[in-house]
């Protein structure tokens with residue numbers, strides 16, 4: 001293989017179709033940027049899920065003097081019932097990872113903290129607070145196991161899963177992320193079509209050379225390689241821009257703005273960016289090569 | 303060297319065959335004229351030898367190989383053994399004489415040193431020494447055809463195919479080209495030349511295969527153009 005010859009052809013080709021080359025670079029950069037952005041959002045959502053699901057618990061609220069639920073008609077929970085619940089929870093290991101009992105006093109404290117300064121906090125009394133078991137699950141999706149065991153049992157006012165509230169949030173985020181990926185995929189398809197068309201034009205503008213190459217017995221590889229490398233080079237430049245924009249998003253948007261503003265949650269780290277970058281880069285090159293290869297197969301036949 | 307066994311070629315969407323049950327045997331080192339009116343199937347015959355087209359029925363053998371059984375990736379190897387020259391020269395206008403000939407070797411991966419050695423040799427052979435750095439548009443038609451012949455011959459093919467190589471040239475220049483083809487033939491290269499240039503065929507007294515509407519109507523050694531009629 002004569003590298004000099006092939007590289008010379010690639011350079012000539014890129015310059016000859018300069019406007020097309022620029023168009024390819026820009027669409028590759030935009031579509032891969034969107035694609036990388038979608039992956040970044042997904043990583044962020046996954047990370048938030050890990051972070052938050054790790055903190056969520058299932059709460060088993062127990063009947064107090066003032067409870068109105070049906071299972072509480074017998075009045076406040078008895079000592080025996082409480083002990084039974086505790087024992088049953090222990091027996092649910094390993095689904096149940098940890099059990100923590102929250103007394104009325106602790107509940108009051110938490111309530112005061114949560115609603116500090118509001119009239120709600122001022123009017124509340126310790127007695128009004130429900131006692132509860134706080135249950136941490138080894139797998140937060142196994143909520144049903146706990147619910148079916150305790151919901152409606154005499155002495156239990158309610159079983160509540162914090163996860164359900166989070167799920168709604170994550171569903172909304174998931175929708176956004178699906179939309180971003182859909183747009184990215186549409187853009188990737190547009191990019192492939194553009195590359196296919198560019199290759200068609202390139203093959204046409206060099207039909208004289210390629211027909212002579214065929215005639216003198218140049219192999220398909222030799223005939224197609226300059227075109228393939230041309231597409232791959234343009235794609236690589238576009239992909240480099242896409243990676244740069246990902247880095248910029250991480251540095252200026254995530255670290256510079258979001259992390260400063262929303263301190264309650266954690267954001268994706270550089271390791272995530274460095275995982276996504278090669279995926280984005282390779283996607284660009286593979287996509288361009290496949291589009292180019294399929295087009296060339298049609299237009300540069302032996 | 304080239305053998306057609308009952309070869310019929312019908313192009314897609316055409317009812318009349320371009321080549322009709324043609325059987326021809328061309329030996330190594332022969333010089334053969336393929337004559338006939340325009341549309342009689344001469345170019346089709348040559349394209350079948352190059353495997354640019356495949357026969358509808360029958361078999362084509364070139365250099366001992368049945369082209370029907372030659373897989374696509376081996377076609378380049380076949381074409382390296384066949385030099386081809388056309389009426390319209392098909393030179394690259396942005397390359398010099400030297401560049402055009404070297405191109406044929408570059409694209410089949412020959413090393414630089416080899417190219418530097420053989421290109422001047424072949425340019426010398428076709429009588430173009432001193433014009434290596436000219437561009438095609440700075441050459442006469444005859445000189446351009448010599449470049450094309452140099453390009454076809456530089457890799458020393460076993461077969462040289464020429465499709466009306468003198469079609470665009472005046473008679474005097476044509477004689478020069480014919481002398482050159484004859485010289486190449488004398489090196490042992492089989493030459494097959496399609497033409498309807500009566501004067502040239504009559505003068506050369508080589509084997510003549512005549513086609514008429516795709517049929518081989520005459521195959522005569524040391525023939526002339528219009529003998530049969």
Ligand SMILES: Nc1ncnc2c1ncn2[C@@H]1O[C@H](COP(=O)(O)OP(=O)(O)O)[C@@H](O)[C@H]1O
Nearest residue numbers: 313314316320339340341342343344345346347
């Ligand atoms: N690619 C093609 N598709 C369809 N018909 C063709 C094609 N090439 C040649 N033909 C037809 O085949 C016949 C023989 O053509 P050709 O071999 O070019 O003759 P010649 O070279 O003797 O003038 C003609 O009728 C021509 O119209």
Ligand SMILES: [Mg+2]
Nearest residue numbers: 344345346465
């Ligand atoms: Mg013809």
